[in-house]
Amino acid sequence: MSQFSQIVAATFDRTSNEKNKAANQWSENATLRFLEMKGALKRVTGGPQLEFTLDTIANPDAAFLATDVSATSTTKTEVLDAVKYDWALVVSPVNWTISDEAKNSGDKKVDLVTSLVDNGMETHDDKFEGALFAASATNGFLSFPVILTEDGSGTVGGVNSATDTYWANKFADYGTDVHLGLNTLFAACAKGSGGAAPNLIVTAPTPFATYADSLQANFQYTNAKTVDAGIQTLKFGGADLIFSHKYTSGTADSFFMLNTKKIKLYVIKDFYRQRRAEIELPNAATMSMKVVSMAQIAATDRSRNGVAFT
Numbered sequence: 001m002s003q004f005s006q007i008v009a010a011t012f013d014r015t016s017n018e019k020n021k022a023a024n025q026w027s028e029n030a031t032l033r034f035l036e037m038k039g040a041l042k043r044v045t046g047g048p049q050l051e052f053t054l055d056t057i058a059n060p061d062a063a064f065l066a067t068d069v070s071a072t073s074t075t076k077t078e079v080l081d082a083v084k085y086d087w088a089l090v091v092s093p094v095n096w097t098i099s100d101e102a103k104n105s106g107d108k109k110v111d112l113v114t115s116l117v118d119n120g121m122e123t124h125d126d127k128f129e130g131a132l133f134a135a136s137a138t139n140g141f142l143s144f145p146v147i148l149t150e151d152g153s154g155t156v157g158g159v160n161s162a163t164d165t166y167w168a169n170k171f172a173d174y175g176t177d178v179h180l181g182l183n184t185l186f187a188a189c190a191k192g193s194g195g196a197a198p199n200l201i202v203t204a205p206t207p208f209a210t211y212a213d214s215l216q217a218n219f220q221y222t223n224a225k226t227v228d229a230g231i232q233t234l235k236f237g238g239a240d241l242i243f244s245h246k247y248t249s250g251t252a253d254s255f256f257m258l259n260t261k262k263i264k265l266y267v268i269k270d271f272y273r274q275r276r277a278e279i280e281l282p283n284a285a286t287m288s289m290k291v292v293s294m295a296q297i298a299a300t301d302r303s304r305n306g307v308a309f310t
Contacts, residue, residue: 028129028244028245028246029125029126029128029129029244029246030129030242030243030244030245031129031132031202031242031244031246032125032128032129032132032265034200034202034240034242035200035260035264035265038199038200038240038260039260040200040258040260040263040264040265041264041265041267042264042265042266042267043267043268043269043272044266044267044268044269045268045269046268046270046271046294049084049085049086049087050084050085050086050087050266050296050298051082051083051084051085052082052083052084052157052298052300053080053081053082054080054081054082054083054159054300054301055079055080056079056080056081056164056166057079057166058079059077059079061073061075061077081159081164083156083157083158083159083298083299083300084157084158085142085157085266085296085298086140086296087140087268087294087295087296088138088139088140088141088142088294088295088296089292089293089294090124090127090128090131090141090292090293090295091290091291091292092120092121092123092124092127092290092291092292093120093288093289093290093291094116094117094119094120094288094289094290094291095281095286095287095288096112096113096116096286096287097285097286097287098280098285098286098287099285100112101287117275117289120289120290120291121273121291123291124273124291124293125273126246128265128293128295129244129246130246131143132144132244132246132265132297133145133244133246133247133248133249133252134146134249135249135250140296141295141296141297142156142296142297142298143297144202144256144258144297144307145249145250145254145307147169147263147297147299147302147305148169148171148256148257148302148305148306148307149169149171149307150171150173150254150307150309151171152168152169152170152171152302153168156299156302157298157299161302166303167302167303168302168303169299169302169303169305169306169307170185170188170189170257170303170305170306170307171185171306171307171308171309172184172185172188172306172307172308172309173308173309173310174255174308174309174310175310176310178207178210178211178214178255178308178310179214181255181308181310182201182236182237182255182257182308183237184308185255185257185306185307185308186198186236186237186239186257188306189257189259189303189304189305189306190237191303191304196259196261196262196304197237197238197239197259198237198239198257198258198259198304198305198306199238199239199240199258199259199260200239200240200242200257200258200260201236201239201240201241201242201255201256201257201258202242202243202244202247202255202256202258203241203242203243203244203247203253203254203255203256204243204244204245204247204248204252204253204254205243205245205247206252206253207243207252207253207254207255208234208241208242208243211234211241212234215234239257241255253309253310254307254308254309255307255308255309256305256306256307257305257306257307257308258305259301259304259305261304262299262300262301262302262304262305263297263298263299263300263301263305264297264298265295265296265297266295266296266297266298267293267294267295268293268294268295271292271293271294272293272294272295273291273293274291274292274293275289275290275291276289276290276291276292277289
């Protein structure tokens with residue numbers, strides 16, 4: 001027997017293939033979309049934690065030899081470290097009463113449940129979008145301000161950048177000159193011409209508008225694909241510069257500069273936007289299902305990412 005009732009199973013199929021039945025008034029998840037477009041929404045198998053091995057420094061014993069018989073170091077090579085991140089759980093519950101089912105039987109029943117499921121999925125994504133900009137971790141889910149601090153400090157993934165300085169992110173105070181600030185930060189993150197440069201910059205609506213206004217004479221869109229999709233972006237140093245209306249924490253004036261090979265939203269592939277089975281709640285004439293994800297935003301190299309602020 002299917003884990004879903006006929007009505008919910010049919011609704012799931014329609015939800016996957018059709019736009020919302022209700023006119024959504026609030027959902028827009030630009031950052032989540034761009035992370036996925038750039039391969040930075042990474043689906044992985046489950047496990048107790050996210051773990052990454054780090055190659056932290058060049059071998060300190062490497063040297064030019066004075067002669068071909070000069071002694072080389074026999075000190076044990078210690079260049080590797082590791083970071084670990086805990087998973088965070090996000091749940092979007094969808095509940096409706098049995099009387100709802102009765103009152104919305106026939107054609108209207110599909111419309112009702114479709115709208116509820118659509119809302120549950122959009123709410124799930126909205127929670128991610130907002131949490132990415134939270135000033136502090138949201139019940140264990142990290143954020144750009146937590147990982148990319150304004151002085152490079154912080155313990156992220158169990159590594160303290162005050163002790164292990166290689167782990168500090170880059171930062172720049174742009175003051176009244178946003179162009180100079182972004183150029184300074186971009187160069188610091190890239191570490192050299194042709195290096196692994198940032199490819200995504202995310203900010204809030206107001207600083208995006210300020211930056212766009214400064215480029216009116218040379219206004220650029222990313223490419224035909226994003227223009228055709230109705231997605232407005234700018235370019236900076238080859239990186240897409242976008243804004244999110246969910247970035248409201250603090251003064252909301254920072255530009256988070258990301259190298260999406262080095263910072264990603266990791267999700268457990270079988271538990272990302274998973275729609276759980278519909279159940280009847282005990283001692284209540286109510287049905288319930290949940291949209292769930294296990295996820296974490298994690299960096300494998302903070303030094304290739306940074307934040308410009310004022």
